[in-house]
Amino acid sequence: MxxxxxxxxxxxxxxxxxxxxxxxxxxxxRNFSTRREINHVSESNIIN
Structure with a gap:
């Protein structure tokens, strides 16, 4: 028992x-990948 x-x-x-x-x-x-996506979006916004 x-x-x-x-x-x-x-x-x-x-x-x-x-x-x-x-x-x-x-x-x-997941946190790292979302952070990379956010950085990528901000870089493309700066370029545009």
């Missing part, structure tokens, strides 16, 4: 850390 609860808790913890580690780089990459 106690062993299964510990393994379930460990699996939940592992799943949580996996989701956090997967979502952080995607968020950084």
């Amino acid at each position: 106690g062993l299964s609860q510990i393994s379930d808790f460990f699996f939940l913890l592992l799943f949580f850390f996996f989701n956090v580690s997967m979502s952080i780089p995607i968020y950084k990459w």
Whole structure:
């Protein structure tokens, strides 16, 4: 009984850390890409 609860808790913890580690780089990459698009639009506005 106690062993299964510990393994379930460990699996939940592992799943949580996996989701956090997967979502952080995607968020950084998305933020970086939108920043590049904004810089590109401002440069084209300056040229025009």
